[in-house]
Amino acid sequence: MTTLPAPAGPSSLRRIGALATAETRLLARNRTAVVNSVLMPLLLVGFVAVVGGDGMLGVDLLVAAAGFTLVFLTYYNLVTTYVARREDLVLQRMRTGELTDAEVLAGTAAPTLLVTAVQIGLVAVGVAVLGRWTAPVDLLLPVLAVLLGAVVMVVLATASTVFTRTPESAQITTLPVVMGATALSGLFFPLSVLPEGLATVARLLPLTPVVELLQLGVAGRTWNGEVVAGAELWWAALAPLGVLLAWTAIAGFATARWFRWAPRR
Template sequence: MTTLTAPAAAPTRLRRTLALAGAETRLLLRNRTAVVNSVLLPLLLVAFVPVAGLGGDGPVGPRIAVAAFAVTLVFLTYYNLVTTYVARREELVLQRMRSGELTPGEVLLGTATPTLLVTVAQVLLVLAGTAVIGEWSAPADVVLPLVALVGGMVLMTLLAAASTSFTRTAESAQITTLPLVVLASVTSGVVVPLASFPDQVAQAMRLTPIEPIVELARLGLVGQTWDGRSVDWAGAWAAAPQPLLVLAAWIAVAAVVAPRVFRWAPRR
């Protein structure tokens, strides 16, 4: 009996998660403000980086793409998920879903899926846009940016879940998400290259959550290390272990903390 039911468990979980994701997608599309903020704001912020002469040296197209990774993950993935989780919690939606057949993981993943899909679409849109305007150049490696994007989405989802523990309302997310937004702006290397800081400060910034994502994206898309050195495919992978380890460490810590602090019901 066990052999018959066990294989069916995974497809069942997948169907439940996809059904929830479909419902969340319809809710997102009905909210025009959320759609505009999700689509236009990250694109405007990404476009601001090269226009303002920020983000270091290198070809404009890949620099725009690197900025898209950081801006989209922070301003779209992280912020949207904090507000979504908190709104669903305050409306008692999470509590009701958890009391049914859905597991906690299915609830969180299904709720996050529309935002994660928009994140991927935004990055692909920026990459396509740079090619259309003739600013694209061949990347040094395609695997490292992919790892950066997937790892970044996982980390932002976990950090968003953890951030709901001190976010009482969806409106207050504008305040509670500011620390990560400011940290990302200062330490990611997108706005101010890390090479501009003293070496000890720069090395400390490389241990922050967003910087390894940007560093991996820059290694693959621009062929450039955090301190501005140009590298080829082999050089990109030679420089990749530290950001890979830092990103993995942040994901591991967030995976332990988020389930422990996440609140399924509002405070009364």
């Protein structure tokens, strides 16, 4: 007898795409989530622009857009999404099918990451239309900043669900990142005005290296205001890149070790 090979199932990308499509529909039906995801970060960027006055450069607007979007949209929204799916037993049910753990987490995060990319892109277009665009000193660094920043915010979100019991309690459990890391990220004031010890601590927070890389790539400006180019530019980028990779490893380990797929009963 000839044994027929088992039919091949859908690829990993197709499985993630199917889950991402379903999550996108759920996001679109939740008006509160849509408002918080789309309008709130843009309002915050607008506030920064007003405070900055006429001297606010397009560079600063782009950096603010990326920073606020990664924290308030990617990180906070994913914490509430993961916790809500866990408490509704959705994550537990999805693990019983063909999806792997990584595919479940990636598919759930995909719509939020798409909105993040579109939002930053729209701000860039708006800056260009307003005539406040300046060509990046190094295009690769801003791309790396956004990509690595998004990865860090996703793994931080999954790690934050460990001590977040309900979607409502995320308003409290996310404060260290939403308020603390954002306040000391360099978005509101240059870190060079802080005492040396506090500035060093601030540079080790998860959002600060994203801001540093964006400023380096777009304006060629370091965290303390020094203008660099060429090899010095990438030498200055090594420290923030290392911090982002370290946060990815730490939060990834915490997720693998303590992430809960089912509610605590």
